[in-house]
Amino acid sequence: MMNACPEKVIRMMDDYLDGEISPSEEKELKDYLQSCSDCRKIYQELTKTIAFVQSVSHVQAPPDFVQKTMAGLPKESQRVGVKRFMRHHPLMIAAALFVLLMSAAMMSSFSDDQQFSFTKQENLVVEGQTVVVPEGQTVIGDLTIRNGDLRVDGELEGDVTIVNGQYMASSGVINGEIEEIDQVFEWLWYTIKGTFQDAMSFFGGDDQSIEE
Amino acid sequence: MDALVNKRIKRVMKGDQDAFAEIVELYQHQLFQICYRMLGNRHEAEDIAQEAFTRAYVNIHTFDQNRKFSTWLYRIATNLCIDRIRKKKPDYHLDAEVKGTEGLNMYSKIANDEELPEEELMRMEVQERVQYEISRLPDKYRAAIVLKYIEELPLAEISEILDLPLGTVKTRIHRGREALRKQLSNL
Known part of the structure; x- marks a missing residue:
């Protein structure tokens, strides 16, 4: 159909051009080509055709191709975005x-500031804004009192922190340390110390999950 | 390079678009080239190449990481190109009826309908002419020829991209080559 040359020669030519001809057939093909001008x-x-096709210069994608392609993609999940942001900006996140x-702790402490509160322990009695350890009773555990005073008539086994209040001299016994925080500045410092420790432990514990 | 690509693909699988941008950066020119040679038109090539990347991104979970990513990507692109060519040519179903050795003549007949006049062909630059003749090839020969001679991929990889047995790929390359020889004989 396409020429008068034997099919075998055409096949050998194709094998040769595919780079899949055996050395013996290659010799056979070359000998044949010498003898047949049509082939x-x-x-x-x-x-020549192959050379022409291969010579077609290589085209490049337009310069804004990547940007355009990315703009056309469906949006990524937010979770990954946050994750990547954290990976790239750890200090900013910290x-x-x-x-x-800090601000959360401050806010809550400012509103708490106005209220009388204390650590609930067994045997404690409250008289107005005063927390009382009654005579003959023993309270075991630490005690924090805000905006109130403390009077110990019995025995207290633990540390005491009093914010905006005072420890009133009394006949009881306290087996622990007493800390009175009256001034706003001191209270702030106390809060900052606590928050900072929270933040540090938060980062210490979360490291693995960020890194996967 | 494959290890680098696979690392990025793992990130893409988790939904990371930045990692995918790096993939696009890496393959944009080759993919655009395939589409351009298949379609013969820059605008369409850009369109289809973008679509191919988008599909790769959306279907990244179906990619088998033990295989070569470029093979998978080129396959998406060539399929899209073939679809596009067939849509442009509504009478292409003729293809189904012409199997075997008669195919070439039938294809040439279809191609001849769109043939440019001789004098116009003579005015073309060589590169322009070659592109024109490639775009006159039936789509299945065109894909094989582009992957073989412009992307210079090994036959085994072409067979994987086109999802065809090696023998079929060879046949298509041979027929495409023969068709081009005839089309370019006056050059």
């Missing part, structure tokens, strides 16, 4: 978290 012409045209926790 030689086809062979030359084929190699700072932001610190500020956040």
